[in-house]
Amino acid sequence: xxxxxxxxxxxxxxxxxxxxxxxxxxxxxxxxxxxxxxxxxxxxxxxxxxxxxxxxxxxxxxxxxxxxxxxxxxxxxxxxxxxxxxxxxxxxxxxxxxxxxxxxxxxxxxxxxxxxxxxxxxxxxxxxxxxxxxxxxxxxxxxxxxxxxxxxxxxxxxxxxxxxxxxxxxxxxxxxx
Ligand SMILES: *[C@@H]1O[C@H](CO)[C@@H](O)[C@H](O)[C@H]1NC(C)=O
Numbered sequence: 001x002x003x004x005x006x007x008x009x010x011x012x013x014x015x016x017x018x019x020x021x022x023x024x025x026x027x028x029x030x031x032x033x034x035x036x037x038x039x040x041x042x043x044x045x046x047x048x049x050x051x052x053x054x055x056x057x058x059x060x061x062x063x064x065x066x067x068x069x070x071x072x073x074x075x076x077x078x079x080x081x082x083x084x085x086x087x088x089x090x091x092x093x094x095x096x097x098x099x100x101x102x103x104x105x106x107x108x109x110x111x112x113x114x115x116x117x118x119x120x121x122x123x124x125x126x127x128x129x130x131x132x133x134x135x136x137x138x139x140x141x142x143x144x145x146x147x148x149x150x151x152x153x154x155x156x157x158x159x160x161x162x163x164x165x166x167x168x169x170x171x172x173x174x175x176x177x
Contacts, residue, residue, distance in 0.1 A: 021045045024060055028170035035166045044167060058119075061171045065115045068133070068164045069108055075157045076104045083153060092147050100140035100154060104161075107133040114172070123176045130169045137162030 025041035045051040048063050079101040084094065114129030137158040144152035152158070 020054055020057070020060065021051055024057055024171070024174075028167065028174060031173070032166065032170055035163070036170060037163075040163060041167055044164060057171065057175065061115070061118065061168070061175065064164070064168045064171055065111055068161070068168045069111045071157075071161045071164050072104045072107045072111065072133070072136070075154065075161060076101050078157065079104070079154075089153075092150065093144070093153075096143040096146075096150070096152075097154075099143045100136075103136040103140055107136045111168070114168075118172055118175060123172075126172050127169075127176070130165070130172050134162065134165040134169050137165065 021042060025036075025038050025045070029036040029038040029041055044067060045060065045063060048067060050063055051060065054060050054063065079097050083089065083097050084101075089097065110129040110133035114126045114133065117123075117125035117129060140154055141152055141158045144150045144154075
């Protein structure tokens with residue numbers, strides 16, 4: 001008897017949370033199959049223990065924006081604390097790195113304002129802020145392409161950031177419907 005209770009009370013909420021993540025990831029990956037891979041989406045939410053307890057898409061939105069913002073912060077600090085201190089970068093690369101650092105630190109404000117707008121039901125502002133934040137990945141990458149033969153030291157980071165941000169944007173679109 002007591003074992004059944006344990007199973008019901010422990011397993012059911014877990015199964016429910018897992019379904020919320022998988023259902024949501026299924027929905028948004030179907031809506032944008034090119035940019036959102038179902039497996040990456042599930043893995044992304046799996047990296048945050050709060051996902052297991054989430055009981056609504058709103059909570060997944062908080063988690064997604066948080067993960068996107070954390071990535072933005074971590075890229076900014078990699079640029080400022082590591083890359084800009086590395087003497088191997090020439091003036092062109094340094095200037096590109098500074099541009100990226102500015103993009104990503106401004107992006108934090110876009111994400112925060114976008115999330116607040118979304119919660120307040122102001123979808124146009126939410127969409128434009130989150131889209132602006134999303135562009136930082138490709139925009140940073142493009143900064144390095146302005147000089148022939150220049151290799152971006154941030155390709156992997158920009159790509160990871162973009163894929164996290166696209167989940168935040170898709171959830172914004174999902175809530176808008
Ligand atoms: C993400 O959430 C954690 C836990 O609530 C918080 O400490 C952290 O500051 C958040 N990160 C960002 C970038 O908002």
